[in-house]
Amino acid sequence: MPSFSFDIHLLGLKDASAAGRARFCDTMARITGRMPSEFSRLLSEREPRIFESLDKNHASQVVENLTDAGVRVEIRPSTAIPLSAEEQMAHTMNCPNCDFLQPAGGLECPRCGLVYAKWERENIAKMQREKSLEEAVTRSLQIREEWRVKALAYLENNPLPPEKTVPFDESLLQDELPFLALSSEQGPLLLTSRRMLFPIEGQMISMPYELVSDVDFGGGLIQVKGKIRLQFTFHAAVQVGENQASNLQWQLDKESAFYKDVVMDWAFARHFICGACGANELQYRYEGQLPYARCMHCAVDHEIDLVEAVAIPLATE
Numbered sequence: 001m002p003s004f005s006f007d008i009h010l011l012g013l014k015d016a017s018a019a020g021r022a023r024f025c026d027t028m029a030r031i032t033g034r035m036p037s038e039f040s041r042l043l044s045e046r047e048p049r050i051f052e053s054l055d056k057n058h059a060s061q062v063v064e065n066l067t068d069a070g071v072r073v074e075i076r077p078s079t080a081i082p083l084s085a086e087e088q089m090a091h092t093m094n095c096p097n098c099d100f101l102q103p104a105g106g107l108e109c110p111r112c113g114l115v116y117a118k119w120e121r122e123n124i125a126k127m128q129r130e131k132s133l134e135e136a137v138t139r140s141l142q143i144r145e146e147w148r149v150k151a152l153a154y155l156e157n158n159p160l161p162p163e164k165t166v167p168f169d170e171s172l173l174q175d176e177l178p179f180l181a182l183s184s185e186q187g188p189l190l191l192t193s194r195r196m197l198f199p200i201e202g203q204m205i206s207m208p209y210e211l212v213s214d215v216d217f218g219g220g221l222i223q224v225k226g227k228i229r230l231q232f233t234f235h236a237a238v239q240v241g242e243n244q245a246s247n248l249q250w251q252l253d254k255e256s257a258f259y260k261d262v263v264m265d266w267a268f269a270r271h272f273i274c275g276a277c278g279a280n281e282l283q284y285r286y287e288g289q290l291p292y293a294r295c296m297h298c299a300v301d302h303e304i305d306l307v308e309a310v311a312i313p314l315a316t317e
Ligand SMILES: [Zn+2]
Pocket: 095, 096, 097, 098, 099, 100, 109, 110, 111, 112, 113, 114
């Protein structure tokens, strides 16, 4: 039979001391580009095949290098077609968990016991989960952009005098668009494409519209003695210093009261959606001072970023 390629087998070392063994490992590492520690195991095997299906030139180079390092090898002709340069190592694999080098094709890792098929299945499932979470974030950023466009359209007919945003300038983010400023007995309020901003006790509060709960919970507008009172109940309470307020009220001045419908449109038209399944029934809760929301359909959990005004789906292990 014609031979097309060559295998190289390890017969032994001229110097079998620790120094000689280290020299073998270093030489193999140099030839293959792998770690020296991966090769010591070969020294306890009987005539292991250390390279397979090399072409003639490559085989003679390898033999020369190994012989120089005091390694006794044997070349055995093979009928296999020469492998590409990357494939020219004897077929081994590293455990994805503990990195143990071993012959390819095993079912589980002899060192840590990882079952490869199971690991692969779980890994694929995890990648799919991460992909759907990534799509969810993209979707929520698209929604945010839609609201920015809406704010832009509103501003065309109702320009906002720049001086109105002055108290809020430090809190505004680059890609959010302020479009309506209100005055009240309790202080100013600014509506932006993303959220409401208002100071309480010297602290600037950021409240995404999505966290204003439904009108049924008592939020909304109340007319008292000819004055409009804006009252919001929140899914995630406002944190002021040590205290939490689950609802707040503002007594709007006459001019601001004129915009009540705009406020209602923005504050009640928006809700966070589940990053994984798109449902909008989220159940809100606190962990410490941070608001979270869990989807009531698919149970994916979300972290709520009050400043960015997004619900970020959390990957679960
Ligand atoms: Zn392992």
